[in-house]
Amino acid sequence: MQFDLRKFIATGRQPYHAEFQCDLSAHDYAGARIPQPVTAVFEAETDGDEVRMTLRANASVHGECARCLDPVIREETVDTEWTVKERDLDDPDFDLPLDEKGHLDVDEWLNQEFMFQIPTVLLCSADCAGLCPVCGKKKAECTCQPAEHAEAPVDTRLAILKSLLN
Ligand SMILES: [Zn+2]
Numbered sequence: 001m002q003f004d005l006r007k008f009i010a011t012g013r014q015p016y017h018a019e020f021q022c023d024l025s026a027h028d029y030a031g032a033r034i035p036q037p038v039t040a041v042f043e044a045e046t047d048g049d050e051v052r053m054t055l056r057a058n059a060s061v062h063g064e065c066a067r068c069l070d071p072v073i074r075e076e077t078v079d080t081e082w083t084v085k086e087r088d089l090d091d092p093d094f095d096l097p098l099d100e101k102g103h104l105d106v107d108e109w110l111n112q113e114f115m116f117q118i119p120t121v122l123l124c125s126a127d128c129a130g131l132c133p134v135c136g137k138k139k140a141e142c143t144c145q146p147a148e149h150a151e152a153p154v155d156t157r158l159a160i161l162k163s164l165l166n
């Protein structure tokens, strides 16, 4: 969705409200995806001097656990607010995706918000033990005995330490 922010700052008197569908499936969020279209709510209102914009959306994020590689699906919410003055539109460091005509790319803004929101490391659970380096199964399912995989006869002094660890 495009929003003519420059025009709204100049002439917008009534609050603006839009509910729209946004397809973010082409974007990659550190390996995670948002495969389903997202329903977002965008609102703008002005007091004659500055414009207050809000953007809200929920998305079902699909990724995989960084430790055990199981699929992970989690809900992420974007709920952000931004206040803009007319002079911001000509600021080269303005953070929102705006073209030279002053049109705001709301889809791209939403994409950027999900970039911030979605963790770069997803886990199936906070205490996921990951995979066994020997058999490749999940540690919770693997039956490997740590001692079976010792490559060389263990030095007796180390064996004492090892038995303490076990
Ligand atoms: Zn996991």
Ligand SMILES: [Zn+2]
Pocket (backbone or CB within 6 Å): 132, 133, 134, 135, 136, 137, 142, 143, 144
């Ligand atoms: Zn194992």
